[in-house]
Amino acid sequence: MSNPVLVEVTRGKIVESRHRGLVVAVDGDGKTVFSLGDTDAAVFPRSACKAMQALPLMETGAADAYGFGNRELALACSSHNGEPEHVALAAAMLSAAGQDVSVLECGEHWSFSQETLIAQARTLQHPAQLHNNCSGKHAGFICACCHGGQETSGYVDYDHPLQREIRGVMEALTGAALGEDNCGIDGCSIPTYAVPLKGLAHGFAKMATGTGLESMRAKASRRLIEACMAEPFYVAGTKRACTRLMQAAPGRIFAKTGAEGVFCAAIPEKGIAIALKCEDGTTRAAEAMIAATLARFFTNEPDLHANLMAQANHTMKNWNGLAVGDVRVTGAFAA
Numbered sequence: 001m002s003n004p005v006l007v008e009v010t011r012g013k014i015v016e017s018r019h020r021g022l023v024v025a026v027d028g029d030g031k032t033v034f035s036l037g038d039t040d041a042a043v044f045p046r047s048a049c050k051a052m053q054a055l056p057l058m059e060t061g062a063a064d065a066y067g068f069g070n071r072e073l074a075l076a077c078s079s080h081n082g083e084p085e086h087v088a089l090a091a092a093m094l095s096a097a098g099q100d101v102s103v104l105e106c107g108e109h110w111s112f113s114q115e116t117l118i119a120q121a122r123t124l125q126h127p128a129q130l131h132n133n134c135s136g137k138h139a140g141f142i143c144a145c146c147h148g149g150q151e152t153s154g155y156v157d158y159d160h161p162l163q164r165e166i167r168g169v170m171e172a173l174t175g176a177a178l179g180e181d182n183c184g185i186d187g188c189s190i191p192t193y194a195v196p197l198k199g200l201a202h203g204f205a206k207m208a209t210g211t212g213l214e215s216m217r218a219k220a221s222r223r224l225i226e227a228c229m230a231e232p233f234y235v236a237g238t239k240r241a242c243t244r245l246m247q248a249a250p251g252r253i254f255a256k257t258g259a260e261g262v263f264c265a266a267i268p269e270k271g272i273a274i275a276l277k278c279e280d281g282t283t284r285a286a287e288a289m290i291a292a293t294l295a296r297f298f299t300n301e302p303d304l305h306a307n308l309m310a311q312a313n314h315t316m317k318n319w320n321g322l323a324v325g326d327v328r329v330t331g332a333f334a335a
Contacts, residue, residue: 003037004332007278007285009316011325019285021261022197023276023293028211030202033272034296036332039201042176042194043277044184048258050137051077051224052203053190055169056162057140058220062147066096073227074234075136079257081237082111082131089234090130093139097146104129105156106138106188113238134188136234141190156189163191170195172217173203187259197275200264204273208254208266225254225268241287241311245294248307253294257283263290267297284327288312292329 002020009017022037032039054076057063063073072093080086094100108127111117120127129135141162145152150161157163158180167178176182176195186192205211208225210218228235232246235256245255245265254266261278263286274293278285288311295308313328 003279005330006036006332007288007327007329009284009325009327016325019282020279021277021285021289022279023274023289024198024201025272025274025293025297026198026201026205027271028205028209030198030205032198034293035198037279039198040196041277042182043197043200043262043275044186044192044194044258044260045200045264045275046186046192046258046260046262047079047134048256048262048264048275049170049200049203050079050256051207051221051228051254052170052173053137053166054140054224055217055220056165057144058223059216060144060148062097062143063140063223065147066093066143068093068096068143070227070230071234072140073224074231076140077224077228077256078136078235079133079242080136080234081113081116081240082109082127082133082135083113083116083237086136086234086237087128087130090135090139093136094142097143099142099146099152101128101130103142103152104132104135104138105154106132106134108132112240115238132188138188158183158191167191167193170203173206174199175202197277201273201275204254204264204266204275205271208268208273209271211271225266226251228256229254241290244311245291245308248311249298249304255290255294257286261286263287265290265294267294270297272297288314288327288329292333296333 005018006021007019008015024039025034110127174195176199178193182194207221232243236242242255260281264275266273291308291312298304315323316325
C-alpha cells in the first residue's frame, strides 16, 4: 500500500518537497474514527511512547514515595530541550532517590534550545547526561529501580527487570507481541519496539480513557496524561511543538513527539487518541500532520481550530526574515 502525500513544502509557487504519511485516530474501544495510509504498518514509536514507559514509576509507588508532582511526572514523559529548568528538575529527581548524574546511562548531548546551547558552549567543556533530552525519563527509571530494590547498573538493557516490566506494559497497552525480533535500540540506549500504528494509538486511547485497564493502571495513566497537560513546558520546552499544541488547549490536549517523524496525541474529553508517522522521518511534516489531525476534532471551536491549523500550515522564512514558501497539509485531512 502506498501511503498518501500528507504534507507539501513550497518554495515560491512551486512544490519543492512532498511527505507521505500514515495517521490513525481511535477511541478507547479501538474503533477507528479517522485514518490515512497503512495504519497496520509497524513503526518504532521512539520517544512518542514515553508516557507508557513511565507507568512503572507510578505503579510501583515510586512517584508518590519521592513526592513527585506534575512537573516531575511530565519530565519523566519528556523529550526536553535541556534548558536549565529541565536539567535542574532531572537532577532533583535523582537526588530524591539518593542518586546523581553518574548513574544515568542515556548518554550526553548539547541542548536542543539554541539560546541554552550558546550558553553551554560558553561555559561547559562538554554537556552532561542531564542535558540529554531523555534525562527526565531516565531519572524516572532510576527512581523506579531504587524504590523497587532493583540494581540500577544496566537498567537500559533488554533483560533488566525494569525493561522487562516496560515491555509487558507496552504489550498490554498496544496488543502487540514484543520481543527481540521487533526490537531496536533507541537513541538513549533503551529497547524500542516496532508496533502497528493502530495499536500504538489504541494504547494511548486506553491511557486517556481508562477503557479496558485495571483500576491501578487507569489511575496511573490518568495522572501521567494530566501531568503532561498541566506542565507542557516540562514535556518539551521553548518553541517546541508538543508544548505549543498543549498550550493551545490547556488541560485538554496531550501531545508527544518521537524521532523519525512519529507523533502521538490524545483528547481525553473526547475519548480519542492519535498516532502517526511521516514516512520519510521528517519532523516538520509530522508536526503539521498532528496539528491538522487534532484540528479535525475541534471544528466546533473556531478559535482553537484556527490555532491548530495555523500550526499545520505556516510560512517559512529565511535568515533575513523573507517569506520563501509554506509548509501545508494536503486535502487528505479535509476528507
